[in-house]
Amino acid sequence: MEFLRRHKKWFIVGLMAAALILMAFTGRQGYEQGFLRSSVGSGIGSAQVLFANIGNWFSDRFEFLRNMNTMHVENQRLRAENERLQADLDRFLHLNEQIRILAEIVDLHLHYDEYNVLAADIIARDPGNWSASFTINRGSSSGLAENMAVLAPGGLVGRVARVGFNYSVITPLLEDGTSVAAQSERAGEFGVVSGDINLSSHGLLRMSYIEQGADLSPGDAVITSSLSAIFPPGIRIGHIAEMGQAAGGLRYALVVPAVDFGELTMVLIITDTFEFILE
Numbered sequence: 001m002e003f004l005r006r007h008k009k010w011f012i013v014g015l016m017a018a019a020l021i022l023m024a025f026t027g028r029q030g031y032e033q034g035f036l037r038s039s040v041g042s043g044i045g046s047a048q049v050l051f052a053n054i055g056n057w058f059s060d061r062f063e064f065l066r067n068m069n070t071m072h073v074e075n076q077r078l079r080a081e082n083e084r085l086q087a088d089l090d091r092f093l094h095l096n097e098q099i100r101i102l103a104e105i106v107d108l109h110l111h112y113d114e115y116n117v118l119a120a121d122i123i124a125r126d127p128g129n130w131s132a133s134f135t136i137n138r139g140s141s142s143g144l145a146e147n148m149a150v151l152a153p154g155g156l157v158g159r160v161a162r163v164g165f166n167y168s169v170i171t172p173l174l175e176d177g178t179s180v181a182a183q184s185e186r187a188g189e190f191g192v193v194s195g196d197i198n199l200s201s202h203g204l205l206r207m208s209y210i211e212q213g214a215d216l217s218p219g220d221a222v223i224t225s226s227l228s229a230i231f232p233p234g235i236r237i238g239h240i241a242e243m244g245q246a247a248g249g250l251r252y253a254l255v256v257p258a259v260d261f262g263e264l265t266m267v268l269i270i271t272d273t274f275e276f277i278l279e
Helices: 002-006 008-111
Strands: 117-124 134-136 149-152 155-163 168-172 179-184 190-194 205-210 221-224 236-245 251-257 266-270
Touching: 179 236, 205 236
Parallel strands: 155 236
Antiparallel strands: 117 134, 117 266, 134 168, 149 155, 149 266, 155 168, 179 190, 179 221, 190 205, 205 251, 221 236, 236 251
16 A cells, blocks of 8 residues: 555556556457447448349349240240131132132022033132033933033133033133134124134134124123024123234134133033034
8 A cells, every 4th residue: 555655656657557448458359349330341242232132133034034934934835826817718718719709609599590501619620720521520420411511600601511420521612623603792792602722812802703704802701502402592602802813814713711711610501402403
């Protein structure tokens, strides 16, 4: 106690110095801890931002892929629906075309109601040569015979060339060598309409043996005459497109058929036979 009393001043100075040193050390340690805490916190914050951005990127990609898959499924559904609707439309158009053809055949039947007729479907033909012979689904079992006249909406198609039990082969007017006695509807001028190999590819017939002074001109309708042993008279063949000069002082005409041979699907056969009049 005496020692403390004698050195009281220096003891107080020492305590003050110790306190200052302790305060300085504590402050420095706190600063280092604060700096470290701040540095670590900043690093953790940056990492959190980085991982959040990566998570958002993957989330966006996943959402995009999910939407793409949904769109693909919807696209497949719409495509299938479109194909179904297109098939329905095709069936409707085909049915509508069949109804139109049947209506024309019925109208044709009514127009030639003085004859016994039978409708038939075309079941075989050369799609690349619509001027060639074709096959129908009627034969001898339906009462068909060779050389019966064949009609279609518009007029004359040709004749029955060969008959089977349940089918027949039809020779159209456009086939080379086929011919029919004809006359003009307006003036009654006579001639012979026939198929020509050089004209059939253009869908035309040739009317030959026309007298030099015959009253014929483009646009005149041409019909079958009563000089034929196969075809009944008055059936429309076509109309004259052009007149020309032939050998021997005769004339000829190019005739556009009344029937669209490229679109034929059904025909009408006149099952009556006609008495021979003139070769």
